[in-house]
Amino acid sequence: AQSVTQLGSHVSVSEGALVLLRCNYSSSVPPYLFWYVQYPNQGLQLLLKYTSAATLVKGINGFEAEFKKSETSFHLTKPSAHMSDAAEYFCAVSDKSGNTGKLIFGQGTTLQVKP
Amino acid sequence: EADIYQTPRYLVIGTGKKITLECSQTMGHDKMYWYQQDPGMELHLIHYSYGVNSTEKGDLSSESTVSRIRTEHFPLTLESARPSHTSQYLCASSDWDRGPADTQYFGPGTRLTVL
Numbered sequence: 001a002q003s004v005t006q007l008g009s010h011v012s013v014s015e016g017a018l019v020l021l022r023c024n025y026s027s028s029v030p031p032y033l034f035w036y037v038q039y040p041n042q043g044l045q046l047l048l049k050y051t052s053a054a055t056l057v058k059g060i061n062g063f064e065a066e067f068k069k070s071e072t073s074f075h076l077t078k079p080s081a082h083m084s085d086a087a088e089y090f091c092a093v094s095d096k097s098g099n100t101g102k103l104i105f106g107q108g109t110t111l112q113v114k115p
Numbered sequence: 116e117a118d119i120y121q122t123p124r125y126l127v128i129g130t131g132k133k134i135t136l137e138c139s140q141t142m143g144h145d146k147m148y149w150y151q152q153d154p155g156m157e158l159h160l161i162h163y164s165y166g167v168n169s170t171e172k173g174d175l176s177s178e179s180t181v182s183r184i185r186t187e188h189f190p191l192t193l194e195s196a197r198p199s200h201t202s203q204y205l206c207a208s209s210d211w212d213r214g215p216a217d218t219q220y221f222g223p224g225t226r227l228t229v230l
Contacts, residue, residue: 009155032216043121043205043221044158051216090157094215101146101215102173105157 002027002093006106014114019078021109023065023091026072032094033074034103035065039087047089050074061085086113118142121206121222128196129230136191136225138206147189148207148219151175158205164189165211196229203227 007022025031032051036044048059055067065076074091088110092103119140128134140147145166150158150173160173164183178200179193189208193200205224209217 034218036221041124041223043119043223044207045221046218049216049218051213096215100160100163100171100173101209101211101217101219102148102160102163103158103219105159107157108155 002031002095002097002104004091004093004104004106006089006091006109008109009107010110010112012112012114013081015083016080019063019076019081019085019111021076021089021091021111023074023076023106024072025074025091025093027093027096029096030069032096033065033067034092034094035059035063035074035076036090036092037087038090038108044090047076081111081113083113083115086111119206119208119220119222121204121225123225124223125226125228127228127230130195130197132196134193134196134227136204136206136227138189138191138222139187140189140208140220140222141187142208142210142220143186144208144210144220145186146209146211146217147183148209149173149179149181149189149191150205150207151177152203152205152224154203162191196227198229201227201229 035047091106149162159175161177162181206222207219
């Protein structure tokens with residue numbers, strides 16, 4: 001069965017500092033991986049996704065993530081945090097077994113950005 | 116820009132009431148999903164649909180029911196609301212052109228509180 005683990009339910013960084021949000025997955029087949037962001041009182045918005053092409057994926061708002069098969073990881077990074085990055089971030093893997101298309105989510109990481 | 120709408124955004128209702136959460140998308144997507152999200156927790160799939168007249172239950176058992184009479188509309192109904200139904204409900208859709216690699220687009224969610 002596929003699963004996702006996000007290390008650290010809360011991450012706090014200073015404005016301008018590096019953002020690193022960790023995601024590890026478990027999958028018996030090459031996975032499709034997603035990062036979504038949820039701002040307060042809003043739905044989820046796709047930041048980026050990995051679908052077996054380039055292992056370094058660039059997304060919106062300056063975020064990127066690197067797929068590392070040997071480490072079963074898909075960590076999200078941004079070189080310089082901005083106050084507007086404060087939100088909840090979810091890593092997800094797409095269920096490839098069956099035809100549901102469902103996403104299996106991690107528990108989320110709340111990013112706090114301090115001035 | 117994805118166009119998927121949910122109403123109401125917030126609902127506070129008494130035990131025993133029947134409620135319907137509305138979800139509509141204007142993208143012509145065949146696949147639609149309902150996820151349930153408790154505070155600080157991951158999202159869990161409760162219902163999905165492949166298209167008109169197709170509905171399936173997801174991983175998380177739910178007393179809610181859904182219908183798909185039109186492509187663009189995927190309402191969720193609770194016949195008799197209980198406090199245990201208090202949660203956030205998120206609707207999503209995808210066009211399924213790339214199967215599990217497709218992006219799911221999310222609505223803003225309905226935050227339901229049952230007293």
